[in-house]
Amino acid sequence: MNKILLSLILLSTVSVAHAEDTIEDGRMWLTLSHDYHINERWRLNLHLQPRWRQEGHEFDQILYRPGLYYKVSPNLSLGVGYAYILTHLTSGGNTHEQRLWEDVIYQTNLTEEIRFLSRSRLEQRHLEGRADVSHRFRQTVRFSIPTQLVGGLSAVFYDEYFLNMNDASWGVHRGFDQNRAFVGVNYLFNKHANMDVGYLNQYVNRPTTDVENHVLAITINTQF
Numbered sequence: 001m002n003k004i005l006l007s008l009i010l011l012s013t014v015s016v017a018h019a020e021d022t023i024e025d026g027r028m029w030l031t032l033s034h035d036y037h038i039n040e041r042w043r044l045n046l047h048l049q050p051r052w053r054q055e056g057h058e059f060d061q062i063l064y065r066p067g068l069y070y071k072v073s074p075n076l077s078l079g080v081g082y083a084y085i086l087t088h089l090t091s092g093g094n095t096h097e098q099r100l101w102e103d104v105i106y107q108t109n110l111t112e113e114i115r116f117l118s119r120s121r122l123e124q125r126h127l128e129g130r131a132d133v134s135h136r137f138r139q140t141v142r143f144s145i146p147t148q149l150v151g152g153l154s155a156v157f158y159d160e161y162f163l164n165m166n167d168a169s170w171g172v173h174r175g176f177d178q179n180r181a182f183v184g185v186n187y188l189f190n191k192h193a194n195m196d197v198g199y200l201n202q203y204v205n206r207p208t209t210d211v212e213n214h215v216l217a218i219t220i221n222t223q224f
Helices: 002-014
Strands: 021-037 040-055 058-070 076-088 095-108 115-125 134-146 153-164 175-191 191-205 210-223
Touching: 021 191, 058 095
Parallel strands: 021 210
Antiparallel strands: 021 040, 040 058, 058 076, 076 095, 095 115, 115 134, 134 153, 153 175, 175 191, 191 210
């Protein structure tokens, strides 16, 4: 298990090609995610994520994202939803972004220990005050491996790649948008609640100077 985890950590460090000049910042993201199971096939997900910048001292964004999922099989789920993102600009004022999105989620056990999840997402992004829509593709792969340290504790690695599919007048450029690589742990409290805690590296591609954020990421998942 240690060799597998080391390989995943090394992958996270080489997943993004860094530009010569980047702006770096320490950040904190707190994610609250709740699944309400309507029946065996359908579930409603409510997702709330406030974010802070400047080493966690300044409010950056808040994201609200409800979604509806249908379980096609034990391994495959399809989802659709809406997202609202409020961003507080460093120059003052706020922006308001709205999205529609569609998910394809596949999860399985690669071995008796390694749990694998793939999420493919399409987004249709609209910024208030602008007429054109940005289309973006996001691909996530996630691995979790139980540890022998504490019962219910698993090592977690995931990587998410973002690709803009078109140009938009509000600063979106077609091509690679950003990459997020996470290394941390998941603790299972009980069948209704678990939590991810770890380090997330967010590398954002910009036309001039790229951005690299070092994020303390905490995710609390509940379900009923």
